[in-house]
Amino acid sequence: ILNVEQSPQSLHVQEGDSTNFTCSFPSSNFYALHWYRWETAKSPEALFVMTLNGDEKKKGRISATLNTKEGYSYLYIKGSQPEDSATYLCASDKNYGQNFVFGPGTRLSVLP
Amino acid sequence: EAGVAQSPRYKIIEKRQSVAFWCNPISGHATLYWYQQILGQGPKLLIQFQNNGVVDDSQLPKDRFSAERLKGVDSTLKIQPAKLEDSAVYLCASSLGTSGPTDTQYFGPGTRLTVL
Numbered sequence: 001i002l003n004v005e006q007s008p009q010s011l012h013v014q015e016g017d018s019t020n021f022t023c024s025f026p027s028s029n030f031y032a033l034h035w036y037r038w039e040t041a042k043s044p045e046a047l048f049v050m051t052l053n054g055d056e057k058k059k060g061r062i063s064a065t066l067n068t069k070e071g072y073s074y075l076y077i078k079g080s081q082p083e084d085s086a087t088y089l090c091a092s093d094k095n096y097g098q099n100f101v102f103g104p105g106t107r108l109s110v111l112p
Numbered sequence: 113e114a115g116v117a118q119s120p121r122y123k124i125i126e127k128r129q130s131v132a133f134w135c136n137p138i139s140g141h142a143t144l145y146w147y148q149q150i151l152g153q154g155p156k157l158l159i160q161f162q163n164n165g166v167v168d169d170s171q172l173p174k175d176r177f178s179a180e181r182l183k184g185v186d187s188t189l190k191i192q193p194a195k196l197e198d199s200a201v202y203l204c205a206s207s208l209g210t211s212g213p214t215d216t217q218y219f220g221p222g223t224r225l226t227v228l
Contacts, residue, residue: 036219
């Protein structure tokens with residue numbers, strides 16, 4: 001994989017559903033993987049940064065896992081709420097915090 | 113702590129016109145980034161400054177785009193002349209510049225540019 005890819009491109013879920021997205025990145029020369037949440041008309045907000053294979057991070061109802069050997073990360077949202085509606089971006093960092101390559105994002109819509 | 117500030121938030125111009133965007137990073141952040149985010153794509157790095165020096169501008173279309181960071185604080189990004197394909201959100205980000213995994217980039221709200 002030469003670029004960072006994310007799937008699905010968009011997702012519609014009902015309030016209360018749990019959901020997950022995938023970020024795929026080049027596993028060679030890996031340094032860190034960042035997740036951001038970008039709500040419409042707001043600034044992208046940093047969610048997690050993960051560096052080690054097997055890392056798991058959690059923030060409230062949102063959690064993420066990392067597999068550096070196969071080059072993927074999952075983001076999970078438990079019990080989705082309308083305020084979770086946003087675009088979720090992942091970025092592969094290959095140069096010690098300074099060379100981010102972003103995926104195209106997953107746009108999540110949570111319907112009340 | 114105050115976040116990254118950007119202005120204007122929205123700009124509509126005709127093709128071949130010029131436009132400038134301004135960014136004020138978080139106080140004390142040495143590294144400043146400008147990204148271009150075209151609809152349906154992830155943000156693409158245009159230029160990265162470390163203090164007032166350019167670290168990476170390999171993806172900056174230098175025939176029409178220019179950027180400066182005077183005194184290592186605020187930065188401006190200019191497009192002259194604009195083309196239709198420049199329609200995008202222009203994001204500014206800053207980080208401490210410590211070159212480590214905790215050196216998170218903090219983003220401003222972006223400037224949405226529409227070129228008609």
